[in-house]
Amino acid sequence: MELNFLKSLGQPTVMNNLAGSSLPVRSLCSANTSYNFETLKLSSPAEFVVHVELNRPDRLNAFNKRMWIELGECFSRLHDDPDCRAIVLSGGGAKHFTAGIDLLDMMKLGAELGEIDDIGRKARLFEGLIKLYQDSISSLERCYKPVVAAVHAACVGAGVDLITAADIRYCSRDAWFQVKEVDIGMAADVGTLQRLPKVIGSQSLARELCFTARKFKSDEAAACGLISKVFESRDDLIRGAVELATELAGKSPVAVQGTKKNMVYSLDHTNQEGLDQIREMNMANLQSEDFINAVMASQSKGEKPVFAKL
Numbered sequence: 001m002e003l004n005f006l007k008s009l010g011q012p013t014v015m016n017n018l019a020g021s022s023l024p025v026r027s028l029c030s031a032n033t034s035y036n037f038e039t040l041k042l043s044s045p046a047e048f049v050v051h052v053e054l055n056r057p058d059r060l061n062a063f064n065k066r067m068w069i070e071l072g073e074c075f076s077r078l079h080d081d082p083d084c085r086a087i088v089l090s091g092g093g094a095k096h097f098t099a100g101i102d103l104l105d106m107m108k109l110g111a112e113l114g115e116i117d118d119i120g121r122k123a124r125l126f127e128g129l130i131k132l133y134q135d136s137i138s139s140l141e142r143c144y145k146p147v148v149a150a151v152h153a154a155c156v157g158a159g160v161d162l163i164t165a166a167d168i169r170y171c172s173r174d175a176w177f178q179v180k181e182v183d184i185g186m187a188a189d190v191g192t193l194q195r196l197p198k199v200i201g202s203q204s205l206a207r208e209l210c211f212t213a214r215k216f217k218s219d220e221a222a223a224c225g226l227i228s229k230v231f232e233s234r235d236d237l238i239r240g241a242v243e244l245a246t247e248l249a250g251k252s253p254v255a256v257q258g259t260k261k262n263m264v265y266s267l268d269h270t271n272q273e274g275l276d277q278i279r280e281m282n283m284a285n286l287q288s289e290d291f292i293n294a295v296m297a298s299q300s301k302g303e304k305p306v307f308a309k310l
């Protein structure tokens with residue numbers, strides 16, 4: 001392949017940047033000790049990979065207000081963290097991925113609402129809360145780093161909202177899913193109704209699942225495209241998700257993050273708008289050293305390119 005046009009861009013050559021270069025490497029945990037959350041646990045199982053665990057196992061990882069807030073904060077910080085290139089999201093503890101919204105927390109909210117007489121003021125409180133919860137879920141989508149959701153056992157209500165905002169979904173054989181909102185008397189309002197039909201590509205099935213709130217198991221989730229891989233056990237699931245995230249973290253962050261940005265954008269734009277956006281983006285990104293290094297590494301034998309942090 002003719003690479004002179006790349007050299008003419010005046011970028012560094014692959015030799016400077018192949019594996020074994022002296023680019024400094026920081027692990028997320030040692031470099032950034034400020035990821036301290038009450039409801040989430042973060043670790044770094046591999047270089048540039050962050051494992052986020054929902055961490056309320058004694059409440060089946062149900063979403064209380066604190067968890068909604070911390071989730072949004074966590075993903076918005078990972079978006080900006082150059083030591084993070086790919087994320088695994090799982091439920092901590094052996095029992096379930098998540099039991100959905102914390103119903104005790106909702107009852108507390110009911111008591112708070114009881115103190116307010118006026119419907120207009122009650123409505124304003126709800127508006128703020130729903131927006132907060134919507135933004136929390138959308139933070140996965142807004143984060144440029146790919147998110148691999150790893151689901152075991154129950155994934156109920158808000159759990160489905162959460163995983164449909166992830167990029168890739170894996171699960172263990174024992175996983176089951178339920179868009180439970182209708183059965184607690186509400187229309188789902190933090191993402192499932194928007195994202196699930198697009199994820200599974202069937203309005204008919206999505207509406208059936210949302211209207212009936214029926215449970216569906218891992219085999220059906222895989223058959224309809226909600227899940228792209230099923231593992232026999234939870235340990236295998238986490239291993240598989242970390243392996244995938246590690247593979248993604250080894251690739252050019254300019255390329256991977258640009259790909260996510262454009263695929264998310266293209267979900268609710270026309271093909272032409274998507275093409276316009278990627279053209280604008282690649283006007284800059286094709287001048288990145290990542291492009292040159294990746295192309296040259298693909299021509300060399302077995303050498304893995306090393307990419308600078310982003």
Ligand SMILES: CCC/C=C/C=C/C(=O)SCCNC(=O)CCNC(=O)[C@H](O)C(C)(C)COP(=O)(O)OP(=O)(O)OC[C@H]1O[C@@H](n2cnc3c(N)ncnc32)[C@H](O)[C@@H]1OP(=O)(O)O
Pocket residue numbers: 058059060062095096098099100101102103104129130133154156157158159180181184189190
């Ligand atoms: C503005 C709002 C936006 C967001 C909306 C989101 C909506 C939703 O998420 S709708 C779905 C709400 N969740 C549920 O309805 C799930 C209720 N729980 C269950 O169905 C079962 O607990 C489950 C199948 C998840 C697990 O069953 P398992 O037999 O394994 O456990 P249990 O013995 O039932 O539960 C153990 C203890 O956990 C408590 N618990 C379960 N779910 C919740 C929850 N969602 N919130 C708070 N606490 C929960 C359960 O009461 C047991 O407590 P204890 O008796 O004190 O041990």
